[in-house]
Every structure is written in C-alpha cells, then in structure tokens.
Amino acid sequence: MENRKKVAFYTLGCKLNFSETSTIARSFTDEGFDRVEFDEVADIYVINTCSVTENADKQFKQIVKKAQKKNDKAFVAAVGCYAQLKPEELASVDGVDLVLGATEKFKITDYINDLTKNEMGQVHSCEISEADFYVGSYSIGDRTRAFLKVQDGCDYKCTYCTIPLARGISRSDTMDNVLKNAAEIAKQDIKEIVLTGVNIGDYGKGEFGNKKHEHTFLELVQALDKVEGIERLRISSIEPNLLKNETIDFVSKSRTFVPHFHIPLQSGSNDILKKMKRRYLRELYVERVSKIREVMPDCCIGVDVIVGFPGETDEKFLETYNFLNDLDISYLHVFTYSERDNTEAIEMDAVVPMNVRNKRSKMLRGLSVKKRRAFYESQLGKEKTVLFESENKEGYIHGFTENYVKVKTPWNPELVNTLHQIKLTTIDADGIVRLEFL
CATH class of the missing domain: 3.40.50.2300 (Response regulator)
Structure with missing residues (x-):
C-alpha cells in the first residue's frame, strides 16, 4: 500500500x-x-x-x-x-x-x-463551443453542508463577464440525476445542501444546448423538497429576472428550503445596468425584494454589486449607494470592476480610476456592515433553528440559522453537525449573535 x-x-x-x-x-x-x-x-x-x-x-x-x-x-x-x-x-x-x-x-x-x-x-x-455536455457534481468538504451543482454555463452576454467564454453555453443536469445526487448526499448525514451553478434560474435547458426547457427551476425546487433525509436546502445565487414569484411563494411554505436568497444586482443605476447588458432594471429588483419581504419577513437577502464599471460617474455611483441604502436587504458582496480580455466592457470609454473604484468599494462594504447589523438586530429575541459547524474558533462553535444569521456558543464537540432550536439574544463585539438553547 x-x-x-x-x-x-x-x-x-x-x-x-x-x-x-x-x-x-x-x-x-x-x-x-x-x-x-x-x-x-x-x-x-x-x-x-x-x-x-x-x-x-x-x-x-x-x-x-x-x-x-x-x-x-x-x-x-x-x-x-x-x-x-x-x-x-x-x-x-x-x-x-x-x-x-x-x-x-x-x-x-x-x-x-x-x-x-x-x-x-x-x-x-x-474550443469553448465544444463544452456542450454536462457533468454533474457535488462537494462534500465539511460534514454540515454540501454544494450540489444543477446547471453549468451561461447564455447571457453581460459586457464585463468572461464566464460564458470559460464555461460555455447554459446546460443543465437531468432532474433524475440531481435527485439521485441529493439522495446520495442525504445518506452521508449532511444536513444542508446548497444548490449551485453558473445561472441556476436558467435550469432546465437540455444537455446539448437544447434551448427547450425540460423542467423549470420551480419544478426542480419542488422535486428536491421531497427528497428524504435532507434537513435544509439553500438556493445560492439567482438572477432577479429568473426568480419568479411562484418560486418565492413555494420557498416560503416549503419543508426544507430556507428563507435566504442571494440575488445579483450589480448596479442601482439603470444606465449602468443597460451598459452591462443585464436583463432587468432596478424597478424589477425592488419588486423581487418586496415580494420576498411580503411572504418571508425574516428572510435574509444578499446582493452582489460591482463598483467602478466604465461610465459610473459619481452621480451614478450615488444612485447605487442610495438605492441599496433604502432597500430592505441584509448584506452585500462588493466586487471592484476589473478589466477582462475579450469582453465588451474593456473597449468602453469613461474608465473609472482605480483609486476611485477602491474608495467606492470601501463605501459599499461599510454599508454592508451596517445592513448586516440592522438585519441581525431585527432578529434578536426570535426563536430560530441553528445548524452548528465543525470548527473550534477560539473556544466557540459557530453556526447559521435558517435565515443565515451567524451565531456562536461556547465550544462543545457534541453540537457539531446538529440542529437546535435556539433564541437569538445579543450581538457580540465581533458582530456574531449569541444564543440561548430552548
């Protein structure tokens, strides 16, 4: 051996x-x-x-x-x-x-x-045109959660993005194979599955770039909700134009899907969204957030945003900042625009200097801290379920509630990979919430 x-x-x-x-x-x-x-x-x-x-x-x-x-x-x-x-x-x-x-x-x-x-x-x-077949995959790295791939590639032509060049056309796993993989994961005592892909809301396009959808994303979600042995399912990131009201309604009542959405925005300025060739305007984004809040008031909503895209003047950046500040969201993932070969954006005028990009990024990251804090404060005193993770971090065990509030309690190895009913009590100096067991 x-x-x-x-x-x-x-x-x-x-x-x-x-x-x-x-x-x-x-x-x-x-x-x-x-x-x-x-x-x-x-x-x-x-x-x-x-x-x-x-x-x-x-x-x-x-x-x-x-x-x-x-x-x-x-x-x-x-x-x-x-x-x-x-x-x-x-x-x-x-x-x-x-x-x-x-x-x-x-x-x-x-x-x-x-x-x-x-x-x-x-x-x-x-040649990327040859990437027209689908390979299903899932990760089992830590014991508590697995990432399950349901879709690959993208047919969108956002002007800043190289992913269609790197991963090819949009194509999906078969429903049967996704459910088989989910059942395999469930057998390994993993409590949470995170659905992943390049553009998962586009789920259902045939394996060889067949544009007809065999199944919709909603049908996938409905089928996964019935898989035995999974405690939690989480949707990783979904385009606002592909997140339909029916899906939001289903998640709000489902057995396993948790109240947490991550929805890319990229800019709060309609002019910039058009230059990026995004497939929606900010008004649609507001509708999605309002719909989620209406049926899941405690839902965690994360947002991707890009700063420093060509043509983003101070006014247009402030449009984004104020838009996000007024929106009832929970945290931001902030990306500083970086030039990429073979994209349309690299040819665009009105390039934003790097020091300005960095300053804007810092402002939005500061806003994210404020948003997350406000979201955590809104959850204090509420009863939730937490899934504990496996690391001992300076004498504490951490975990996440179903609506993605990060919590901690003194280290106890018996809590690893277990679910518990808890009450959220106070926010510590490190921004993590303490809890009491019910």
Missing part, C-alpha cells in the same frame, strides 16, 4: 468550483490515489482556477509556489475557468505541467499516466 500516489487539491473561486473539485477528487480516489491536504507532501497537486477577480490570477502563481515548496518534484495541474481562458499563460508558469480546459478537467486522470515533470506545461483545452 506504500506505493499509492497522493493527490492534493486547491480551489479558487465560487461554490460551483468547490463542487467540481470534489467530483474530480472522487475520480482520483476511484483510480487508487489517496487524497491529502494541500499543505502536505503529494505526488500531484491540482489547482482549480477562477477568472472572476484580478486577484485569482495572481493567487495562482503563489499556490504553485506553495506546492513546489512541499515537493519540487510533484506534478502540478491547472484546471477550471482561468485554465480555459488563458491556458498558455498558466502553462508558462514555472512548475506547471498540465493545463486542462472546460471539457477536459473531468477526464484529468486520463492525462496523468506519466507523472514526469514537463519542461513546459502541456495544454489540452477545447
């Missing part, structure tokens, strides 16, 4: 990447490899890359160095979005042996029969 090869993984980016890393890792285990942590000595290091933020590009080189420090003879493979968009760039990084694009990453074990280090990274990447 001493001869078994060891493989380690590092994932950059989104929940979807984490679910895919898990699937790739299982294919290695099936081939007789032992999985180890990334900071351990391994024979192969696989890095799942991301192309969404400028930072992810820089991080890649640091991660390769980290792997080489552990074992300078190890075989290093790069997969994922950045590997699809800029394979030659990754292949030229010192120490990288193999770069696999969007369709090849799930067949990685076919490419590594020979673990000899290469002078130059070998590239196997398809």
Whole structure:
C-alpha cells in the first residue's frame, strides 16, 4: 500500500468550483490515489482556477509556489475557468505541467499516466463551443453542508463577464440525476445542501444546448423538497429576472428550503445596468425584494454589486449607494470592476480610476456592515433553528440559522453537525449573535 500516489487539491473561486473539485477528487480516489491536504507532501497537486477577480490570477502563481515548496518534484495541474481562458499563460508558469480546459478537467486522470515533470506545461483545452455536455457534481468538504451543482454555463452576454467564454453555453443536469445526487448526499448525514451553478434560474435547458426547457427551476425546487433525509436546502445565487414569484411563494411554505436568497444586482443605476447588458432594471429588483419581504419577513437577502464599471460617474455611483441604502436587504458582496480580455466592457470609454473604484468599494462594504447589523438586530429575541459547524474558533462553535444569521456558543464537540432550536439574544463585539438553547 506504500506505493499509492497522493493527490492534493486547491480551489479558487465560487461554490460551483468547490463542487467540481470534489467530483474530480472522487475520480482520483476511484483510480487508487489517496487524497491529502494541500499543505502536505503529494505526488500531484491540482489547482482549480477562477477568472472572476484580478486577484485569482495572481493567487495562482503563489499556490504553485506553495506546492513546489512541499515537493519540487510533484506534478502540478491547472484546471477550471482561468485554465480555459488563458491556458498558455498558466502553462508558462514555472512548475506547471498540465493545463486542462472546460471539457477536459473531468477526464484529468486520463492525462496523468506519466507523472514526469514537463519542461513546459502541456495544454489540452477545447474550443469553448465544444463544452456542450454536462457533468454533474457535488462537494462534500465539511460534514454540515454540501454544494450540489444543477446547471453549468451561461447564455447571457453581460459586457464585463468572461464566464460564458470559460464555461460555455447554459446546460443543465437531468432532474433524475440531481435527485439521485441529493439522495446520495442525504445518506452521508449532511444536513444542508446548497444548490449551485453558473445561472441556476436558467435550469432546465437540455444537455446539448437544447434551448427547450425540460423542467423549470420551480419544478426542480419542488422535486428536491421531497427528497428524504435532507434537513435544509439553500438556493445560492439567482438572477432577479429568473426568480419568479411562484418560486418565492413555494420557498416560503416549503419543508426544507430556507428563507435566504442571494440575488445579483450589480448596479442601482439603470444606465449602468443597460451598459452591462443585464436583463432587468432596478424597478424589477425592488419588486423581487418586496415580494420576498411580503411572504418571508425574516428572510435574509444578499446582493452582489460591482463598483467602478466604465461610465459610473459619481452621480451614478450615488444612485447605487442610495438605492441599496433604502432597500430592505441584509448584506452585500462588493466586487471592484476589473478589466477582462475579450469582453465588451474593456473597449468602453469613461474608465473609472482605480483609486476611485477602491474608495467606492470601501463605501459599499461599510454599508454592508451596517445592513448586516440592522438585519441581525431585527432578529434578536426570535426563536430560530441553528445548524452548528465543525470548527473550534477560539473556544466557540459557530453556526447559521435558517435565515443565515451567524451565531456562536461556547465550544462543545457534541453540537457539531446538529440542529437546535435556539433564541437569538445579543450581538457580540465581533458582530456574531449569541444564543440561548430552548
């Protein structure tokens, strides 16, 4: 058994990447490899890359160095979005042996029969038009929750985004396969499943880019709600134009879906939304938030927003700031616009200087802290259910309520991966809520 090869993984980016890393890792285990942590000595290091933020590009080189420090003879493979968009760039990084694009990453074990280090990274990447088949995946990293991929790719043409170039057309898993994966996860004593994809509200488009929807997102949600053994289901992120009132109504009454939505806005200025080629205006966003509040007053609503997009004047930024300030939402994920090759936005005039982008980002992050605090305060004194996580953080165990309030109580290993009825009592100095058991 001493001869078994060891493989380690590092994932950059989104929940979807984490679910895919898990699937790739299982294919290695099936081939007789032992999985180890990334900071351990391994024979192969696989890095799942991301192309969404400028930072992810820089991080890649640091991660390769980290792997080489552990074992300078190890075989290093790069997969994922950045590997699809800029394979030659990754292949030229010192120490990288193999770069696999969007369709090849799930067949990685076919490419590594020979673990000899290469002078130059070998590239196997398809034309993105060939990424027209679907590979289902789910991650089981920690014991409490799993990310379940239901959809991949995107047919939207937002002017700042490279994801359609990195992941191809919108395509979905079959309903049967999603339900089979959900049942497999449930058997492993995992209490919460987070649905993930690139554009999950577009769920149902056939496997080969068939534009006809076999099933709708609402039908998927209704079917998943019946899977035995799952305590909680969470929708990760869904476009406002694809989040229908019927889905909101269903979630409000469902057995397992929790009152938490993450809905990308990107800008509170209609002019900027049009320049971004988003498929809605701010008025629709207000309607969605109002509908959610009407049927789920305690719902947690998270918002993605991009600052510093070309043409975002001070006035247009303030439009966004004031729009979000007035909106009954719970927190923000703030992204600073960064130029991406092969996008329309990179050709646009009225570029916002980086120092202004950073200042705006800081303002919105400050607003997010204020919003989260107000949301947490609105929940004090209420009775909720908490799912405890597995880490001991400075003598405390943390968890999340169904509506995504972060809570803590003194560390007790028996609480790990268990659900409890609690009452939210006070907010600590670190912004986390304390609780009492009911």
